[in-house]
Amino acid sequence: MNEQMPSTPIADRWGMVVDRQPIESNPENYAVVKPDLLVPLEVRGFVTWAAHPEVKFEARLRWGKKFSYILEFVSITSSEGISTSDMHSYSIPKLIAGMATGTVLLPLPGGEEESYVHLEQLLGLADLEAMRERIHEEGPVTNSLLWVGRLYAYGRAVGENPNVLVMSVLDLPQRTATRWISRARTEGLLD
Incomplete structure (x- = not known):
């Protein structure tokens, strides 16, 4: 690590x-x-x-x-x-x-050794905008919901408002972010 x-x-x-x-x-x-x-x-x-x-x-x-x-x-x-x-x-x-x-x-992912x-390094990358665009185009598919789950869990872990973090990082409206968070939870991607 x-x-x-x-x-x-x-x-x-x-x-x-x-x-x-x-x-x-x-x-x-x-x-x-x-x-x-x-x-x-x-x-x-x-x-x-x-x-x-x-x-x-x-x-x-x-x-x-x-x-x-x-x-x-x-x-x-x-x-x-x-x-x-x-x-x-x-x-x-x-x-x-x-x-x-x-x-x-x-x-x-990949490689024999984990x-x-x-x-934070991933969220600071220049291709964050490309990730947002891809998530907006694909909608609430598994990969998008995985990122929703990651961001929500991260926000909760570090004491940030997790809903606001999902909204701001993925540039989602509040209602969309709330629905996607609920769906990620339903699909077992959140504790």
């Missing part, structure tokens, strides 16, 4: 700097989430916000039974101290999402 974690658009959007500890390549360190994603059972690391580099959060996330991460441990240090009002500028859900993004793996790619 690939241990190199990509930059994370979610963390970048919120002005976070995430320094994760490497995750061992052993498959036993990952949970399988329908339809075919792998998520680490534990994520450890440090987070700072660009606006407050003097404040450092150390966090440990554990994969939970509800198909999302649970914040198991957090420690906050600051060279200048932190007031109660300062604490209101930090978001724990954003901390969890920033830590979790860049860790979800997708198996690549290989994986970070889902």
Whole structure:
């Protein structure tokens, strides 16, 4: 498995700097989430916000039974101290999402040895537009619903709104995305 974690658009959007500890390549360190994603059972690391580099959060996330991460441990240090009002500028859900993004793996087909790619890397590729066009042309066929399932599971895992993620990445209207999510669930592509 690939241990190199990509930059994370979610963390970048919120002005976070995430320094994760490497995750061992052993498959036993990952949970399988329908339809075919792998998520680490534990994520450890440090987070700072660009606006407050003097404040450092150390966090440990554990994969939970509800198909999302649970914040198991957090420690906050600051060279200048932190007031109660300062604490209101930090978001724990954003901390969890920033830590979790860049860790979800997708198996690549073919080859004798299993290989994986970070889902975020696939979603950042230039041919994302071609994938959208293909999905729009084909409609809710198995391959399209597989991507709906992947995106939904990914959104739920990292703390993003999964419906909105499916809508935005695949450029689908809300009603269409909702119907396709329901259909993916019916076809067993979602937990």
